[in-house]
Amino acid sequence: MGVAGSTPASLVPMKQSELEDALDRAGELMVVLDSDREYELHPHDTVIVDGIVDTEGIKDGEYVEVTFPVEVVEHYYLHREA
Numbered sequence: 001m002g003v004a005g006s007t008p009a010s011l012v013p014m015k016q017s018e019l020e021d022a023l024d025r026a027g028e029l030m031v032v033l034d035s036d037r038e039y040e041l042h043p044h045d046t047v048i049v050d051g052i053v054d055t056e057g058i059k060d061g062e063y064v065e066v067t068f069p070v071e072v073v074e075h076y077y078l079h080r081e082a
Contacts, residue, residue, distance in 0.1 A: 003032060013026060013070075013071040014050065014072075014073040014074075015070065016048055016051050016070045016072060017037075017074060019031075019048060019076070020048055022069070023041055023042075023043055023046065023048075024043065026078050027042070027043060027079070028040065028041070028042055028043055028078070028079050029041045029072050030039060030076060030078075031053075031074045031075075031076045032073070032074050032075050032076065032077075033072045033074060034072050034074045035072070037079050039055060039057075039058075039059065040057060041053070041055055041065055042055075042057070045057055046072065051069055051070045052067060052068070052069055052070070053066075053067065053068050053069070053070055053073075054066075054067045055067075062065065
């Protein structure tokens, strides 16, 4: 149960430092945006500058380049190949 007057974690905007730290530690992250889109981030093809994520890779069989603000990242999770 939350503290009265506190903001639920899902409503707190993602911080650039948090996303960068998680990507550095994990080496690969799946991010879910508030639009429900998901992207796989890797340190070698992702740059985060001034709160903007710029990444590239294969999504649904096609090469894509995507740019989005860190604050639209709803959450992230670890993704590992078996």
